[in-house]
Amino acid sequence: MKVRPILALMAFVLVAPSPGFPATDVASYNIYMRRGLSGIQRGTVESLYSAKKDFEHIIRHEDWDAVHRSVAYHNLGVIGFMENNLDSAIKNYLSAIELNPEYSEAYFNLGGAYYKQGLLKKAEEVFLKAIELQPEYGRAHYSLGFVYLDQKKYDLARAHAEKAAEYGVPFRTLKERLAKISR
Numbered sequence: 435m436k437v438r439p440i441l442a443l444m445a446f447v448l449v450a451p452s453p454g455f456p457a458t459d460v461a462s463y464n465i466y467m468r469r470g471l472s473g474i475q476r477g478t479v480e481s482l483y484s485a486k487k488d489f490e491h492i493i494r495h496e497d498w499d500a501v502h503r504s505v506a507y508h509n510l511g512v513i514g515f516m517e518n519n520l521d522s523a524i525k526n527y528l529s530a531i532e533l534n535p536e537y538s539e540a541y542f543n544l545g546g547a548y549y550k551q552g553l554l555k556k557a558e559e560v561f562l563k564a565i566e567l568q569p570e571y572g573r574a575h576y577s578l579g580f581v582y583l584d585q586k587k588y589d590l591a592r593a594h595a596e597k598a599a600e601y602g603v604p605f606r607t608l609k610e611r612l613a614k615i616s617r
Contacts, residue, residue: 504534572601
């Protein structure tokens with residue numbers, strides 16, 4: 435199955451500390467998070483391995499709040515996706531969502547992993563959840579448009595392509611594919 439370029443885009447998120455998060459823990463958290471994000475950005479086998487260790491360190495600290503640990507799980511999902519280990523990516527995105535059910539980016543990336551596996555119904559469900567949490571989430575509308583295109587639900591695909599454009603997503607591939615179908 436060919437992967438759409440937009441679905442390969444993953445977000446890298448650094449969460450601001452919550453009230454009551456001890457200052458020393460914030461500093462430690464930020465060190466591990468920045469190092470892990472840097473490893474993802476470099477994208478080499480070695481840097482991804484180190485990034486995994488940093489995110490796993492964050493997760494092991496159960497005294498750190500759920501939102502902070504959910505970001506670490508999310509980023510482990512990003513690494514799994516980058517390594518084409520979709521089962522690992524899905525497991526980690528689901529862990530991030532379990533800790534933080536309002537984490538729209540984790541739903542979005544989970545949708546991308548399901549889509550890449552050809553699980554269109556599951557991808558549709560989680561893209562819709564991302565949009566429910568964040569209605570102006572242009573990338574989720576765009577990706578949902580591809581799901582509907584693959585399901586031959588062209589009116590829904592067009593509607594989400596228009597929403598994506600309305601919310602500033604500059605990608606034209608979906609509109610171009612829909613234009614070819616209209617001919």
